[in-house]
Amino acid sequence: MDDEDTRDYKEPCPQCSEVNWGLTEESKFYCKSCHTVIEKTKEIDPIETYSLNSKVQSINRGLKRKRKDEKGWDWFVCEAFQFILQKQAEALQKLGVDARIKDDVICNLWRRYLQKNKVAYVKRKLGSLTDSESNASLSEPDSELEAFGLEDNSTGGEISATDRLGNHLQSESATSVCSGSVDGRLFVKENNPLKMSMPLTLAFCYLSLLWLRESITLSDLLRFVFNEHIPYMKAEQYIPDELKIHGPDIKIFQVQYLPEYSVITKKTFELGTFLDLPRFPPITENCYLHPNVLCMKYLMEANLPDELHVWTSRVANKLCLDDATYLTFDPLQERKKMVQYDVQSVALIIVVLKLLFVLDDHTEWTLAECASRSNKNKKGKMLFDYKEWYKTMKVTLDKSQRQLAEEKARFIWKSNRILYYSKNVKGVFTKRKQMARNLHQQFSNLAESAPDDGKQSPSSFLFNWEEENIDMTCFHGHSLEGIMQQNAKTKNSDYWLSSLKKCRTKICKHWTLYDESNFPRSYHFVLSLFCFMLRLELCIVHHEVCSIEYQLFNYKFKGLQKN
Template sequence: MEEEDTRGYNKPCPQCSEINWGISDEGRFYCKSCHTIIEKTKDNEVSEMIIGRVQSISRGLRTKKKHEKGWEWYICEGFQFILLKQAQALQTLGVAHQIKDEVICTFWRRFLQKTNQAYVKKPHYRSNSSIVSESQTSHSEGDSELEAFSFSEEEHTDTSAGLPTSGNSTSAAESAVSHLSGSVDGSSYMKRSRRGTVKMSMPMTLAFCYLALLWLRESITLSDLLRFVFEQHIPYLNIEQHFPEEIKIYGPDIKIFKVQTFPEYNDILKKSYELGIFLDLPRFPPITENCFFHPNVLCMKYLLEVNLPDELHYWTCHITKLGGFDDVHYLTLDPARRRTKHICYDVQAAAIIIVVLKIIFALDDETEWQLSKTSEIKNQRKEEKMLFDFREWYTTIRPCYEQAQQMLEGELARFLWRGEKKLYYSHTIKQQLQKKKQMSDNLRRQFTKLTGATADTGKKSPSSFLFNWEEQNTDRICFHGHSLEAFMQKGKKTLSAANANYWLSSLKKCRAKICKHSELYEESLFPRSYHFVVSLFAFLLGVKHCVIHHQVCLIEEHIYQEKYKGKKRKSKK
């Protein structure tokens, strides 16, 4: 009798995924494998437990439920909520508490004023009285979590700005556009664009965060910020998971808030400078030698990261000074200054290290291996200080780099672009998509059980370092304390490199109006050692090879200007 009653119920157990049901004395279904009791009973009511939430479906006549409408919200409120969550995440990572209430909030209010959305006498929300009435702009404290993003308690209750607030009561505006978009102005936001204005988008939220980090001179570079986004320490991917249930996202809202690609370094950097100019920001706090964004500090960080000798820091400081990259006026961002250059602080530091390696070891697939033989012979004599061996460094760091690269590719392949909270372009296909999601979840659960794959343990702990070189680890050699004395020539006042075979990465400067120089990097045209070092730093910073190579060319142009001119004269003859 029990088998007949349970024969028609073939859904797996939410605890162990087994299909082995029994009926208790109370008439409830329970799993015979793990003894988990669910809400399904023997009578006609069909119900199931799905991850802590009960969904009941009664047999018989079914009436169509009326769509439950949530808060009346605007697109700018959605981005305000995202900036709030991102600022809180940065505070969790150790950034100063001023980043939320004093920096990002100031930038955001300035943006709302510049785009005529708030803090002006007549915002564009009030231009159409048929959509937004004066009663809708009245403040309702505590109705929405979006409104918690402010400087202080006094400004939290300010209504003179004209920013449309959220409320849990429906209105004519919502009913007029709810069939098109979850937000009030989702449909019009896709079309609205003014010349000379910056339109808010998901990548633009990261531009706000980067400008705030640069203003506070925190120890998080742009490459670190994008890596934390990929590791989901900072809300950006599948952002709909962070929105409250009362905020309904569908239709055009999906195109605005849903992200289908990872943010790119150059794109966020460009948007950050455009945002700084658009907001008319003043000159940023000066970047001195004590700041993290200074090249000397970043070079030391990346020398430790890629397991290179500490003595190379003397040469990186020399190149930084020789090229004028340590100038405070050059390093400090000033949006008001004309022709403001996009300074890639982390990429520039990596390029300086590559230029130093070329000065000492040439990286031409010949010189560095000959010098390695010299170091190997002298190290066999067991002198007091070990000499740096480029070949041994290469054989040590290459397996670590390849292993980290394989892990990254696996994470990219397993990344789920669809979150737990489903988004729908319309309510007509909602039920169909829900059934498909249920089937895919069941298949994924069964496949995971068959393959024996381990469950995801959660997020990785955030760290500014990808590689860790410890003296206690016997499998890896730490080269931080190795000497470069064998590769130096002692002059009267300073040291100079014994290698004189320096080759330029680019012989001609690109003078086109639309520069494509950064995209012209071919692996076959360069030595393997140089390509390996470029690939290592490109992986470390999460950028393309051409970005690192282009920055190396710019540094060489500053340092070897005479050599560039000589090559150019010969080419003309």
């Protein structure tokens, strides 16, 4: 065969001058006498070339089919959420939450959610029954969950990647070429008000924290989410690589905005009702979520006198806001909303400040002048000076607001994991992400400072006034005695309601809005301070202030003054 292929080539070998050529496997000429390989290659005619290319393409197609088998696991959307819930539970444990939150609380809530949605933990497979028989079967709980109770550890189990919902998981959909998950396309189209979502994962976490009566409020939870102490943003990076995310999955798991306080509150209540949970453990006076405890915490954080705590306790007691029956979460109660423990506590403080200082841009400054004159004599305990407190907190608030704005501006919403809507654009997305990463690094170098990737240590306190060598005045130990001496009674006659008009109907929602121009600047500053501490919109705390005032006004402020 070599003789036929090389007979037309008569050039002598450059090494031994012989004309005795053969062909290598790569179709290169070599000398049979001295085995020298030269650059000359066999010329292939077009028909033979077409045949060879067909074989190569056929081989390549075979390799692609092989890689297709290596694409990863066939997975369901609920499985990915299970991974995220697992990571969130582990993050809460690292923050010091009771270790039971993962295996005994969130795990049981998740199992019950899957059963209630008829996704898992049912008696028989959906495909083995008719529709009527299937519905009847699904209405009956699995024996494993028959006596479900969060205090019962018999159904406990680790939220584990190895679980993968096993034989319990059923689906009517087949693997879609447009989605990484088996049921992603159908999941997006599903019309279910309590469909699993990233905000609902936080509802699971908050519901679990309430059950354990942990010292983390909802505002703390959302702040930890923003600081990335709890997995939420960039959630796709917490899902194993074997679970390929593309197509409709991106819409399900990619987060592009911060979770809203009111949304998580509503979803938490709806989740507790949907799961038919029993009454939660009571919120008593020794619990962190009790208003007497939370008010003291926020008074310390806002650098206000400790003596104000006596007044917040009186108002809370007068309105029965400290009653365990009112405070304890009961999903089956007639009241169709949850107690917003942190919002209610700061609203109590604001109402007390209005009772004592009025906050009408006149009375508080007059009282401050009296306190300032008394403090100059330096006799006895320092009196609380509202003006000095305002100047101290204004500097602190402005600085913290600038820092927060810079953090939000620097925040990178997308993770390093490549998400693409189809396999055809994977290369384009990869290239764009690499370009963005390079540009980010170049701008950091131009600024002569790399961005700080270190996370701030988690803390329930945004402001801490007990640190050593603090260069600002701490007002915790200052006295309110001067105010009480100036006023034989509190300024009840000067008190003004925070709402411009009292609502006469439950349909009207005008008092949930807040317009700065309609209120004194002192009130706006105090409201802004506490809203920043909770990272909430002004209208949320303002609404709670209005609610407390309307309840308190019915008592005409009687009984609040010390006898």
